[in-house]
Amino acid sequence: MTLVEISSDAFIAAFFLYCASFFMYTIAVMGRRFRKRDPEAHLAKWGKIAFITGVLGLVGHLIYFFTRWAGAGHVPVSNMYEFMSFMALAIMIAFLILYFIYKKSLLGLFALPLTILIMAYAAVFPQEVQPLIPSLQSYWLGIHVTLAALGDAFFAVGFIAGLMHLLRTVDFSQSGKSSRREQRWLELCMFLIVVLIGFIVSVYSFRAGGYEAVFNQPQVDPETETSTIVRVEYSMPPLVAPYNSETESMTSFLGMKSPLFEAPSWMEGVNAGRKFNTVLWSVLSGAILYGLFRLILRKPIALFIQPALKRLNPDDLDEISYRAIAIGFPVFTLGGLIFAMIWAEIAWGRFWGWDPKEVWALITWLFYSVYLHFRLSRGWQGKYSSWLSVIGFIVVMFTLVGVNLIIAGLHSYAGTD
Structure with missing residues (x-):
């Protein structure tokens, strides 16, 4: 070893x-x-x-x-x-x-x-x-x-x-305006912690399931002005695809057979779309997990x-x-x-x-x-x-x-x- x-x-x-x-x-x-x-x-x-x-x-x-x-x-x-x-x-x-x-x-x-x-x-x-x-x-x-x-x-x-x-x-126990504001901000902190948990749970879940989606995205070298096709791989379902890309392969997830939308043009870089997709999944899974916690705890x-x-x-x-x-x-x-x-x-x-x-x-x-x-x-x-x-x-x-x-x-x- x-x-x-x-x-x-x-x-x-x-x-x-x-x-x-x-x-x-x-x-x-x-x-x-x-x-x-x-x-x-x-x-x-x-x-x-x-x-x-x-x-x-x-x-x-x-x-x-x-x-x-x-x-x-x-x-x-x-x-x-x-x-x-x-x-x-x-x-x-x-x-x-x-x-x-x-x-x-x-x-x-x-x-x-x-x-x-x-x-x-x-x-x-x-x-x-x-x-x-x-x-x-x-x-x-x-x-x-x-x-x-x-x-x-x-x-x-x-x-x-x-x-x-x-x-x-x-x-x-207080219901005044300042007290309620404090309570909301503190609960927002709890929500952000749950979002981090949701991100980790979603990443491991999709990896365990072997999820994969592949896109081909053209990239232009600013020095030589030559264009090449870059292969971008996702390990989480693509809610958002890379900007100006074509789908090579994509595993269906809950009936979703294509990305919901494409990353905006100002998101530059090969990994920009994938990173944006990760952020979206973090917030989505965190919100679902937070909702479950609130449903179970009832407070x-x-x-x-x-x-x-x-x-x-x-x-x-x-x-x-x-x-x-x-x-x-x-x-x-x-x-x-x-x-x-x-x-x-x-x-x-x-x-x-x-x-x-x-x-x-x-x-x-x-x-x-x-x-x-x-x-x-x-x-x-x-x-x-x-x-x-x-x-x-x-x-x-x-x-x-x-x-x-x-x-x-x-x-x-x-x-x-």
Whole structure:
């Protein structure tokens, strides 16, 4: 068995250990609500078991990282599978650091599902070890990407604590205009999380079913002005076909034998139509899944979760969110901006080129700069601070996921399938 194969097995083992840990956290919280005798002892017991299981998952995750590093011969952060896998690993490390500071194990109730979702998202992309393109053959690869991911991981923990603070403090019993606005925005956050789950579920479902559609799209080389026919393959039913393309083959799905419409002309690039199709399927499947959750729960998802957090101190959650972001900000500044610009000068001969990923990394940095400014100089705490931490992480996820799905750029080498 090769080191890469060992790393794949360790990745799977870590994933299932994380799932088991999350399940145990759920038992700890939900079981306490139904126990008449000593519910706090029940919470402490299962919370400890869940925490230990999560740590074992982290050990497996570290084995994946170092065996893949040894097998590939470079730091495994060079494509979307490797980067998102490392991002999930970094979130668990950030969670442990904050746990040892504040001893709030229930953070794992939210940190673990986020880690699980990111690992599942990582597994959507090609998992083969890929040779590095020339611009990636540098020790700056490990320095820039790992520090940027670690900074994002602390932002993720800040988001988790901020979201828990909002779930704990938003009053669903109030019917005033501002209260209802808060309730709607919080439920929108739940919907966006379900959309991510829906995307992962739909991708794996269609892949398991072996779905395939193929289109032929003419592409013109701007330098030579010669036209070539490019084959574009879909692994999900094409709600939208590539612009100006012809269908070569398409598996029928629910009676749909042809795409519903064609991508607009301004969506340039071979993969533009396929990426747009992915976004549509994410929203559609997420909306269906959200509707099922609401039908089963018969109440907003946020309102369903709220009782589980009743005994948590909102001030503690607010403090954890701030500390996580305060730790992550200088780490991200080094990895996501300073070292990134140094590497860009070495690889491409310029510090800054307005590449979409660069622009959104700067937007992320500016947003968290504003967060810290309002927190420290204006005294924004509690809900104001928590909303900013939630919005900030949405910006982070768009930078990591949305830019790859929607916008093409120099960072598109990152295994976007």
